[in-house]
Amino acid sequence: MIWKIFLFLLLGFVSVAGIAFPIVEKPSAWYEFPFIPGLEENAKIIFFHVPTAWLTVIAFLMSTIFSVKYLRKKNLDDDAKSYSAAQLGIIFCILATVTGSVWSKFAWGSFWSWDPRQTSIFALLLIYGAWFALRSSIESEDKRATLSAVYAIIAFVTVPFFIFIMPRIMAGLHPGSADDTNAGPVVNFKMNSSMQLIFFLSLIGFTILYFWMWRIGFKSIILRDKLNKQLIIPNKSGQEG
């Protein structure tokens, strides 16, 4: 319970601070953000865009970890965990794509410009879509769990190409691209300390939110499976499930 109150306060503070704190030329008070040339007021979306993109990758990572676990132990609960991680992953992936393209419309002039990072998030969206298409095409539970675990792992090993290699060798618009003169970690990029604080608080808040939602998700899937088995097995074999 205390976690939920803490999370609510954290995300409430991040949302209010991210949207309402003013952007000024020379920040003096702690709640003032610096004026970044080229970004201006658009800079505030960073508090919501980067965490969603981060969670897309975290969700994929968790999904892959539990896929590996499933292949080792063949426990269907791990498949449920992997599935619900990916369900959240595709939601955050869509959110990251939408917030990103809104930001790109105002910062770069068009909704979509095939910047390397936009290509990566598009590829992630395709991977998630293909993964769910594969799952829906298989009837048998064990087979579905095995094949989708294998596909998740194969897809996961291609992700480093999209996230770490492509953006650094191809010319792009995001900070950290190959032709960016102030290339470096995205976070140090012209933020002052108050902006960084809100940024990291937002990352932490969204990550906790993700793990909380994920726990609810996989618990409900496991419970549903259990209930289904209790309903089906006595009818089929005439015994208690």
Place this chain on the structure above:
Amino acid sequence: MKSYSLYQKDYHSEIRTRYAVNSLAMFIIVAISVILFSIGNEKINQSLTGGLYWVVIFFSAMSGLARAFVSEEERGTSLTLQLIASPSTVFTGKLIFNLILVFLMNIVITILYAALFEEFIIRNFLLFLLTFLLGNIGLAVSSTIIAAIIAKAGSKGTLYPVLSFPILLPLILTSVQLTIFSMDGTTIGESIVELAIVVCYDIIMISVSYMLFDFIWKD
């Protein structure tokens, strides 16, 4: 040696029906003629030519390579294969067959493409050859492992390009870049990073496929 015998089995059953080769050949002709019709009398530039070259390769591969494991499932021979050979042997046999199919297909595509497209002039032939070799190996490996997944899944044909495209995307993007480089006449030294990416992709895909094929193959 067992995997070579498996390859020979596939080769003989392919020679008997010529299903994969015929459909591949027709598909290449259809794909290239669709592109030629849609271009009409327009002059297209070099980078577009390089990109379209990989479009033809991707869709031809999608039409021809899915058969590798589906044919075993259709004929009901996959259980026999499971009895007589270990999973990695089966995968090697299928991989050899698909590699040869991919190389044959892409040699035909390249010859036709060079004959039909004026702008398709290779200035750095060695770079193109390297791209061709490494790209084809990656294409064959990824499409073989996806074909194995598809054969065990319910819906056979339609899901194949859907599952393969995201996996092949890093390979295709880099290969398009390298093809354009070889048409520009960029030296190998300047394109070493892209070549390294393709090599990494091939190695990662080969190792992951061999590690995971056991799980797909055993029911």
